[in-house]
Amino acid sequence: MNPAKPKTHSTPHRPSQGGKDFRKRVQRGKQQDEARAPQPTSKPRAGNAAANPGILLKAGREKSLQRRHPWVFSGAVECIDGTPASGDTVAVRDAAGNFLAWAAYNPDSQITARVWSWREQEIIDAAFFRRRISAALHARRALGLERDSNGMRLLHGESDGLPGLIVDRYDDVLVMQLGSAGMEHWRDTLADILQESCAPVCIYERSDSDGRALEGLPKHCGVLRGALPEAVEVMENGLRFAVDVAAGQKTGFYLDQRDNRALTGTLAAGREVLNCFCYTGGFSLYALRGGAASVLSIDSSQEALEIARCNVELNGLDSSKAEWQSADVFEALRKLRDQNRKFDLIVLDPPKFAPTAAFAEKAARAYKDINLLGFKLLRPGGLLFTYSCSGGISDDLFQKIIAGAALDAGVDAQIVKKLHAAADHPVLLSFPEGAYLKGLVLRVTD
Numbered sequence: 001m002n003p004a005k006p007k008t009h010s011t012p013h014r015p016s017q018g019g020k021d022f023r024k025r026v027q028r029g030k031q032q033d034e035a036r037a038p039q040p041t042s043k044p045r046a047g048n049a050a051a052n053p054g055i056l057l058k059a060g061r062e063k064s065l066q067r068r069h070p071w072v073f074s075g076a077v078e079c080i081d082g083t084p085a086s087g088d089t090v091a092v093r094d095a096a097g098n099f100l101a102w103a104a105y106n107p108d109s110q111i112t113a114r115v116w117s118w119r120e121q122e123i124i125d126a127a128f129f130r131r132r133i134s135a136a137l138h139a140r141r142a143l144g145l146e147r148d149s150n151g152m153r154l155l156h157g158e159s160d161g162l163p164g165l166i167v168d169r170y171d172d173v174l175v176m177q178l179g180s181a182g183m184e185h186w187r188d189t190l191a192d193i194l195q196e197s198c199a200p201v202c203i204y205e206r207s208d209s210d211g212r213a214l215e216g217l218p219k220h221c222g223v224l225r226g227a228l229p230e231a232v233e234v235m236e237n238g239l240r241f242a243v244d245v246a247a248g249q250k251t252g253f254y255l256d257q258r259d260n261r262a263l264t265g266t267l268a269a270g271r272e273v274l275n276c277f278c279y280t281g282g283f284s285l286y287a288l289r290g291g292a293a294s295v296l297s298i299d300s301s302q303e304a305l306e307i308a309r310c311n312v313e314l315n316g317l318d319s320s321k322a323e324w325q326s327a328d329v330f331e332a333l334r335k336l337r338d339q340n341r342k343f344d345l346i347v348l349d350p351p352k353f354a355p356t357a358a359f360a361e362k363a364a365r366a367y368k369d370i371n372l373l374g375f376k377l378l379r380p381g382g383l384l385f386t387y388s389c390s391g392g393i394s395d396d397l398f399q400k401i402i403a404g405a406a407l408d409a410g411v412d413a414q415i416v417k418k419l420h421a422a423a424d425h426p427v428l429l430s431f432p433e434g435a436y437l438k439g440l441v442l443r444v445t446d
């Protein structure tokens with residue numbers, strides 16, 4: 001363990017003591033900008049917060065913040081007061097100079113600032129992060145998820161008041177993913193707090209998500225505290241899964257599907273199951289344990305399939321009932337259709353086709369394609385578990401796409417259940433983007 005890593009303490013900003021002269025200061029700031037005189041230090045200064053850098057919004061662009069949506073888009077910004085560095089805390093004010101929020105600044109992102117706090121008297125310092133983290137951990141404990149499970153999303157970004165911070169726990173290893181300049185700024189403080197409050201054997205950073213490029217942040221991975229055990233394992237509802245923390249997808253495992261996997265397990269008895277985009281075998285293992293007659297699992301990642309096979313052994317499940325196929329699902333489904341194969345239960349859990357709404361149209365075609373084929377491969381009375389983890393596809397749109405797929409496949413289907421991410425992935429009401437995972441259980445009528 002290496003808790004003695006040198007710490008970089010960020011200067012906390014202080015709350016505003018008025019800021020009535022903000023507009024004047026903004027004007028002054030503009031003139032200075034024009035003169036391009038060498039600027040003083042960009043660090044937020046302690047003391048009088050009127051001296052802190054700030055963001056002034058265009059008239060009328062304060063509405064989403066007033067509804068407590070925690071992002072300030074670049075198009076809403078009238079001007080920047082001072083010369084904050086990326087990750088610095090800034091005060092966000094409306095066009096009249098009224099305080100709206102404290103936020104983390106990022107000049108390299110379309111999201112110019114992400115809100116830390118709506119309270120003007122708040123001080124954004126280590127104690128602030130300790131409070132927020134402690135509240136999130138307390139809420140997780142209250143969920144009572146620990147029976148037969150030791151994996152959990154401990155911190156879920158914006159929805160836990162911690163924009164850009166994801167922390168997943170796999171037994172006694174924590175994996176941290178930073179997705180914002182603000183969180184980068186506080187990396188060491190966050191690691192210290194997590195070490196203190198969770199005492200893990202390792203905190204591993206996996207800041208290599210695609211979203212970081214949009215934030216102008218380079219990839220950053222490696223051990224932050226402690227040492228990474230040779231093998232990491234997570235227990236989920238009594239099933240054991242090996243987790244490749246350093247090289248697996250996301251933080252190594254998809255904890256958000258915990259409850260949905262369990263539901264599949266309860267409905268799999270005696271059924272021929274097809275699990276598409278199986279990763280390390282999550283849905284497949286539940287189906288095998290639930291008494292499936294057979295489980296065909298498909299993924300394009302050889303590494304994931306190898307772990308999946310080991311996971312079957314790890315749990316003493318009947319590997320003769322499990323078939324693993326390394327293939328592109330789009331092609332594999334067509335082959336199965338051409339072979340006239342039929343299944344009783346199909347899972348479609350593809351990767352994010354539409355990270356943002358801009359990709360929705362292209363993504364919609366991909367979702368329709370796989371779901372149409374899925375419907376065609378189901379026997380009458382069969383169940384389709386279909387998911388989208390695309391932030392750019394709403395619940396409504398997803399349901400419409402699936403309805404179109406059923407129509408084109410020539411089947412009638414009922415929604416048996418609507419599914420979402422597990423309770424350790426809460427969604428802040430004012431931040432609907434947090435509800436990225438949506439799923440439907442459909443039954444093809446006889």
Ligand code: SAH
Binds near residue numbers: 249253278304328351
């Ligand atoms: N259901 C899984 C998580 C799926 S994540 C679980 O419960 O753990 C999405 C998976 O899709 C990844 O494993 C990725 O390797 C795989 N994938 C992405 N594109 C693919 C494609 N075109 N064909 C097959 N697999 C693909």
